[in-house]
Amino acid sequence: MSEMTMELEKKEAPTSDEAEVVRARRTFIPRIDIYSAGDEIVLVADMPGVDEQNIDVTLEKNLLTIRGRVVNQAPEGYNSVYSEYRIGDYERTFSLSDEVDRDKIEAVLTNGVLRLTLTKAEVAKARKIAVHAEL
Amino acid sequence: MWKSVYRRPAWPRRMLWRDLQGFQGNMEFLLGGTRGPVQSRFPMINGWVNDEGLIVTAEIPGVDPAEIDISIMDESLILSGSRESEELAEGSEYIRRERSDGKFSRTIELPFRVDVDAVEAQIQNGVLKVELPRLPEEKPRKVKVN
Numbered sequence: 001m002s003e004m005t006m007e008l009e010k011k012e013a014p015t016s017d018e019a020e021v022v023r024a025r026r027t028f029i030p031r032i033d034i035y036s037a038g039d040e041i042v043l044v045a046d047m048p049g050v051d052e053q054n055i056d057v058t059l060e061k062n063l064l065t066i067r068g069r070v071v072n073q074a075p076e077g078y079n080s081v082y083s084e085y086r087i088g089d090y091e092r093t094f095s096l097s098d099e100v101d102r103d104k105i106e107a108v109l110t111n112g113v114l115r116l117t118l119t120k121a122e123v124a125k126a127r128k129i130a131v132h133a134e135l
Numbered sequence: 136m137w138k139s140v141y142r143r144p145a146w147p148r149r150m151l152w153r154d155l156q157g158f159q160g161n162m163e164f165l166l167g168g169t170r171g172p173v174q175s176r177f178p179m180i181n182g183w184v185n186d187e188g189l190i191v192t193a194e195i196p197g198v199d200p201a202e203i204d205i206s207i208m209d210e211s212l213i214l215s216g217s218r219e220s221e222e223l224a225e226g227s228e229y230i231r232r233e234r235s236d237g238k239f240s241r242t243i244e245l246p247f248r249v250d251v252d253a254v255e256a257q258i259q260n261g262v263l264k265v266e267l268p269r270l271p272e273e274k275p276r277k278v279k280v281n
């Protein structure tokens with residue numbers, strides 16, 4: 001097993017230039033792995049501090065968005081004396097092709113890691129659109 | 136099939152060093168000065184103090200609670216363990232890979248001596264929290280002014 005070489009800091013999500021974002025908290029881009037496994041595509045995202053109640057997976061048109069809200073970790077009655085990592089929410093968006101069965105997205109959260117399993121759609125495999133020329 | 140909207144950031148080495156030096160300047164107590172650079176910086180930690188003791192938190196998503204080892208030696212807290220990489224079935228392949236795995240070990244110099252028998256640790260949602268109470272003689276004493 002190799003020694004861990006982790007990037008140092010969490011990357012903050014950029015704010016949109018077009019829309020004003022009302023955001024009182026920091027938002028970070030979670031690190032992810034994506035792999036294919038047979039008919040499935042698995043997305044694994046590091047979202048430490050997020051529990052099942054505060055995770056949100058949405059699919060709007062072809063955009064799959066994962067969001068996680070982090071519960072405040074600061075212990076009460078203590079003063080922060082050292083800080084290497086910042087605490088904030090997570091958000092990341094992926095564009096999805098039609099090959100995914102939208103009704104079969106499974107999400108599991110374990111030890112601060114979100115695992116999304118997406119199934120390749122049967123329909124997409126064989127979908128053909130007939131084009132008729134109009135006279 | 137997939138297209139991420141954001142790219143993984145490339146972190147220039149030079150910047151990383153400057154960052155570390157900045158840390159050393161600001162907070163000597165946790166950095167003993169003997170630590171190596173990059174690989175010993177996982178997990179990242181935060182520290183909180185009050186009159187009763189110190190709390191150290193660390194983000195360790197995906198680390199099996201059974202795979203983390205917490206020990207105290209002299210005035211140092213040592214966090215070590217590993218994050219297992221996923222065994223992919225045959226025919227499976229990574230489309231994108233940003234998460235790291237492997238062994239880690241981190242030594243954190245403590246600002247005071249702690250009551251080793253009273254140290255408690257818990258992991259919740261991939262965040263480790265270690266509570267280290269001060270030894271009685273390390274607790275600040277109030278001096279009355281007459």
